[in-house]
């Protein structure tokens with residue numbers, strides 16, 4: 458099972474060059490697409506979902522050009538966009554039944570069994586008769602996943618699914634997604650580094666339409682293993698530091714600014730070497746804005 462993205466570029470009518478020559482091969486398992494707001498994550502997701510065509514480039518699923526026979530590819534696809542609408546007052550069971558009919562599951566018994574199985578998977582059985590428009594954010598996302606899974610898709614795309622979820626709901630959502638990775642390609646877009654650390658065995662970093670890095674999270678972190686240094690600094694020191702070193706991030710720790718620097722050698726004796734993590738790797742490519 459393989460999705461191949463070859464030389465894909467997209468410029469919108471307003472002149473925004475949202476995707477710049479993207480090349481990426483994605484296999485079974487969970488692929489995390491990490492990037493800041495406006496990086497192009499939704500653009501590449503919508504393109505893979507065949508909701509928009511690239512200006513140039515191709516996408517193949519198991520060797521088949523997805524734009525040559527989009528209807529065939531869509532039968533194997535499950536797409537959960539950032540915002541999806543639900544009908545007013547409709548229960549989860551009724552909505553899933555409606556979508557299952559639309560997706561061609563005509564046998565009533567088969568439909569009922571599949572819906573019950575999915576409600577169980579996403580822990581919504583006990584809420585299945587409540588109106589989906591009254592669900593919490595997390596319940597709604599879990600309902601969205603059930604909807605996506607109705608036809609056992611081989612490629613599942615979830616666009617920033619954990620934005621706005623509390624930690625417990627986020628974990629619940631992770632564990633549902635994790636169960637899908639044995640039998641499908643799951644592509645998850647997020648700007649939350651922790652989502653990728655916890656879930657993904659393969660990942661890419663997208664910024665300003667360009668794929669800056671890709672690989673296994675552990676290996677990417679190992680590549681900067683001895684290069685991360687911390688120091689508490691004043692606002693004035695930080696300015697000087699930025700002129701002389703690669704300051705990749707800053708955070709407030711107990712009321713002080715802690716600067717994180719990437720350097721192959723110790724910057725000065727006052728820096729403490731720290732264990733690199735995926736957030737450091739991410740910031741080494743997408744430096745945060747100066748505070």
Ligand SMILES: Nc1ncnc2c1ncn2[C@@H]1O[C@H](COP(=O)(O)OP(=O)(O)OP(=O)(O)O)[C@@H](O)[C@H]1O
Pocket residue numbers: 469470471473475492493494495496497498499500501648
């Ligand atoms: N339909 C569109 N028409 C014009 N510009 C668009 C369109 N969709 C996205 N863009 C622009 O393309 C760029 C990439 O947007 P995209 O939504 O793909 O990024 P993103 O990484 O998903 O961001 P976010 O995390 O904020 O959702 C942005 O500059 C955005 O404003």
